[in-house]
Amino acid sequence: MKLDRTFYLNENVVQLAKTFIGKLLVTNFNGFITSGIITETEAYSNINDKACHANNHKKTNRNANMFLNGGHAYVYLCYGIHPLFNIVTNKENIPDAILIRAIKPYMGIEKMKERKNITNIEKKNIAEGPGNITKLLGITCNHNGIDLLKEQIWVEDIGFEYDKSKLSIGPRIGVDYAGEDALLPYRFKIENKEINL
Template sequence: MKLPVTFYQQPDVVQISRSLIGKYLFTNIDGVLTGGRIVETEAYAHINDQACHSHLGRFTKRTRIMYEAGGVAYVYLIYGRYALFNIITNEVGKADAVLIRAIEPVEGIPEMLVRRGLAKVSSKLTAGPGLVTQALGITTAYYGTSVVGDIIWIEDYDETIPDELIIASPRVGIDYAGDDATLPWRFRLKNSKWTSPAK
C-alpha cells in the first residue's frame, strides 16, 4: 500500500524517519520502475537542530520547498555532483525533513546498474545517499515532486521492524552543528550490508 500524504504530515520527524525503515521506495522515471527497501534514514528538525537547512527559519531558493506541507521531495546537490533525496514532513511552515541514505535494491536492478555504471550488484549500488539517487534516477529536476504520486513514492508492506533491529546513532557529516551533531537521529537496519559505510 502506498503511504498516504497524512503519513508525512505527522509532527514528529524523528519517529517518521525511524518508521521509514523497512518501507519500500520506488521511482518510475522514463517508464522504468526501480526501487528498494529503505534501510537507512536521517531526521532533520526545524526546531533545535542546527544541522537542519531550515534552522532559525532560514528561507532561501533552495530551502523554500521545506516550508510546504509534508509529502514532497527536497532534492539538492552536494559537492556539485551528488543529489540527495529528502522527504519534507510536518505541516506548512514547519520545515522538517527525512534524508533517505540507503536502500536494499529489489526492483529494476539492471537499470540501477546502468545508471550507476556498475557491472555487478554490490553495496556500491545503493549504500549511500548519493548512490541511491543515481540508482533511482532522482535528480534535482524532481525538487518539489509529490512523493504520493506516480513518479516517486513509498509503499508499506506491513512489515514491523523491532527496536532491537534498528541502530540509532549520530548523523553523518554535520560537525558544524555543534552539540546537535550528537543527536541519535540516524537510523539503520542492523546487519544490513546495504547501509552506508560512514560510521
C-alpha cells in the first residue's frame, strides 16, 4: 500500500533513509507505470549537514522544495544533464531529503528499456546511479515539488523483507567538498541479489 503522510514526517531522516530500502518506488506518467524496489539511498539532513543543499540555512530557488512538508519530491539538475530525485521528509520548513541512488526494476521494464534506448543489450547495473533511475522511471525536473501522495510518483510498502544483516552502510558519494560531513554514514545499500520477490 501507498505510504501515507505520517511516514514521511518522521524526524529522523537517517533512520528513514534506511527504512526506504526495500520499498517500491512507482511512477505513472501518461498511463505508463514503471516501478522498482529501492536498493540504495542517501540521507541529507537539515541545516547542519555541509553536504546538504540547505546547509547553513541556505534557501534558494533551486532547493526551495526541500522545505516543503514531508512527502514531496525534490528534483534538481546535476552536472547539466542528470535530474536527481529526492524524497523530502520531516515537517514543513525542515529541509531533510533522501536521495534515491538505485532501484531493482519491477514493473514496466519494457518501458524502461525504451526510455534508456536499449534494444537487445541487457546491461548489468542499469538501474544503479541516481541519474539512471530518473531516466528509467521517466522523472524530470518538471516533477520538482510534486506531492508523493498523488498519482504521478509514489512509494509503496509491498510487504517485502530482506536480510537486514546484508545492508551496507557507508559515506555518501560525491560529496568530498563537505569536509568532515563527507564521512557521515548516511548511505544505505542492499545488493540486487538480496532482493528476491
